[in-house]
Amino acid sequence: MDNYTDEELNKALREVSATISKCEKMQGKFEEGTAQYSLLRNRIKAMVISKRLIESELSHKEQMTDDLGQYTKAELTEALRPVVSVISKCEKAQGKFGEGVPHHRRLENLIKAMEIAKTLIEAQLALDGISGDL
Template sequence: MEEALGAIVSMINKTEKAKEKFAQGTPQHTLQKNRLQALNIVLSLISKELAESDDLDYYSKENLKEAFAPITSLISKSEKSQKKLAQGTWQHTMLSNNLKALYIALPLLTKAFSEISAEKEQIE
């Protein structure tokens, strides 16, 4: 989990740098913005798991739902890129670490979405 946390933080830093390169309002800028939001959500979810705490930044059902697409997209792109790289290179290792983190994050995202959906149903 701690390694996953580090990989997510690294992805956030790289995404923030990439976002700065694009003009606001462009599709590339929006893509990076959506990735950042999703990565920050999964960072919180992993932090919650590590702390074994129920304290978490509150995310709406919609925020959680919107996080799925960027995370699954990152998984897909990382898997495709990794296949093109020689095993043992730093890029291959980085992508392996990122994929491990994203595969940890996805079920946590699913769990959080299910929990908030269940809470909403109980309220209604």
């Protein structure tokens, strides 16, 4: 697993927290049971898991498994899909903006946060003896 600096982890934590907030606000605009509602519900759950993993990494806990016992292997595996999706969508959107443009930088920050989240989820799955590659 990559060793991230506290600064990188704090930036990632801010991005993930902001994403959770934005998704929660958007979820109210969709009727429960619709594809959009389900997508946001899954994304929120993935972001909450990501947030807990980043917080755990920041606090330098030796074993994330104990702290994250409430998440099953299936939940961690399912959390990868929305994280990878956000990375893909941001990379695609980023191509529409030149480097140095605020939108490009904002997307770059979100991509970095999601890459950290992906790495931490995969590391947790590896501790549990499961490959999380998508």
